[in-house]
Amino acid sequence: MKWTDKNSIMLTRISIYLFLIVGVIGIVFADTIAHDIIFPGGFVADMGFGDITTFVICMQLGIVVAIVILALLHKLVMNLSKDEVFTEENIHLLRMLSWLCMLECVLDVGFAFNYASWILVAAAMGFIALIIRVIKNVFCQAYLLKEENDFTI
Incomplete structure (x- = not known):
């Protein structure tokens, strides 16, 4: 079986x-x-960190942002499956994705004050936001070139 763009999408x-x-x-x-999994036995309080309830709230907030990111990714992939690549809508989706990743980064930095390991997630989300921002800029340039070519006789 040959791997195709449709298979990838x-x-x-x-x-x-x-x-x-x-x-x-x-x-x-x-x-x-x-x-039961992350803090079995409740040792989080013994280590001087915040309580488990705060951890759960942090985790749930992060997941909510991640679900919104997934929804935007789904819309972007659906546009690509319809051969709508360099469009204003996709540029807008990429812009929103980068800002949501940055929001996740900021939230995770805040969570890191109670749980140091969140700083790793924050760094990853900041890096992903940067990558998406660069891709958005590439899409912007490609869109401008496409528009210019569409108006050229």
Whole structure:
């Protein structure tokens, strides 16, 4: 079987759906995950960190932002599947994605005051925001070139 653009888009869509399912599970079972998996025995308070409830709230806020990011990614992938690549809508979607990743970065920096490991997530989200911003700028330039070519006889 030859790997095609359609296969790649389908794999991306499936991945988005799987992450969405994991996100919803994460929100619904955040308390259980925090108590039984991340901090079994409640040792978080013994280490001088914030309480588990604060951790759960941080986790849920992060997941909500991630779900919005997934929704925008889904819309972008659907546009690509319709051969709508260098469009104003896709540029807008990429801009929103970069700002949401930056929002996630800022939230995670705030969470890191209670839970130092969140700083790693913050750094990753800041880096992803930067990459998406560069891709958005490339799309802007390609859109301008496309518009210029459309008006050239």
